Amino acid sequence: MKTFVSMLVLFIVFISCTSTKVVTEAQRKEMESWGKETPFEIVSHRASPMATVAFNAVANSGLLAPGNTASSISLIGNTNWFKMKGDTISAYLPYFGERRFGNNFGSNEGGISFNDAPIMKEITYNATKQRVEMHFRVKQKRDNEIYDILIYIFPNHSASMYVNSSERTQINYDGEIKALEIEEIANEN
Numbered sequence: 281m282k283t284f285v286s287m288l289v290l291f292i293v294f295i296s297c298t299s300t301k302v303v304t305e306a307q308r309k310e311m312e313s314w315g316k317e318t319p320f321e322i323v324s325h326r327a328s329p330m331a332t333v334a335f336n337a338v339a340n341s342g343l344l345a346p347g348n349t350a351s352s353i354s355l356i357g358n359t360n361w362f363k364m365k366g367d368t369i370s371a372y373l374p375y376f377g378e379r380r381f382g383n384n385f386g387s388n389e390g391g392i393s394f395n396d397a398p399i400m401k402e403i404t405y406n407a408t409k410q411r412v413e414m415h416f417r418v419k420q421k422r423d424n425e426i427y428d429i430l431i432y433i434f435p436n437h438s439a440s441m442y443v444n445s446s447e448r449t450q451i452n453y454d455g456e457i458k459a460l461e462i463e464e465i466a467n468e469n
Contacts (some may be wrong), residue, residue, distance in 0.1 A: 282443075294363045299334075303410045305438045307435045311412045314433055314457065319365040321441045322431070324455030329377040332449060362441060362453075365460065369416060370395035377449040392427065392443060392451075394420050410435060433457055 302457035303311070309389055314320050329335060331350045353376055362371045371390040398419035412433040420425050426446040434438050441453040 303435050304467065308405070308407075311433060311435060312392050312405045314412055315364050320363070320457050321460055322362040322441060322453075322455050322457045323378060324360050324362075324373070324441065324453035326454045327355055327376055328452040329353065329375075330449040330451065330456070332378055334377070334378055335449075338450040350457040354457075360453075361457075362429075363460065367397045367401075368395065369398055369418065373443070373451075376453070377451050379448050389407055392426070394418050396421065426445060426447065 310318075317451050324354070328351055336350045338344075339348075344350075344353065355374060358374055360373050362373065363369065371392055371394055372442065375391045396418060398416040398418050400415070401416040404413050405411075412431075414429075414431040415435070416429040416431075417426065425448075428444040430442040431439060432441075437457050439455055439457045442450065443453070444450050
């Protein structure tokens with residue numbers, strides 16, 4: 281028994297001594313510039329819809345592509361983006377989940393789509409967690425749907441985005457962030 285306890289203590293000490301990667305000053309400055317001085321685009325490679333009973337039933341019926349599950353859908357090869365340029369944010373994100381309320385059923389757009397200035401914007405650098413945290417609230421003009429968007433940006437340029445809607449179930453996206461080049465910004469205007 282003493283051997284087991286001593287091995288357990290040794291294991292706990294070993295695990296607690298593992299180091300975390302420290303963000304360099306250059307990485308921190310780059311991260312803090314996202315959304316403030318640096319316009320950016322996030323392209324997602326995976327969507328994680330809220331796994332409700334109805335959505336699980338759809339997933340179990342075999343309608344999802346091979347390799348996808350009710351809680352993890354590959355977006356590789358699907359057009360999607362979230363962009364921020366100055367005070368304007370725009371998005372075109374495929375949506376998987378349940379629409380709870382709303383009058384947008386006659387629309388050809390089933391995804392999340394907007395291009396406007398947010399009604400609320402907060403961007404902070406969390407030094408403890410070594411990430412940029414962005415919080416936006418966007419109100420769609422055409423049908424008054426409100427999106428609360430929380431984005432975490434990490435030093436390796438990965439990004440996690442959480443989208444809560446006033447009319448749909450929550451969905452999360454994981455992808456990569458990149459700076460928009462001046463030519464890309466000019467071509468979009």
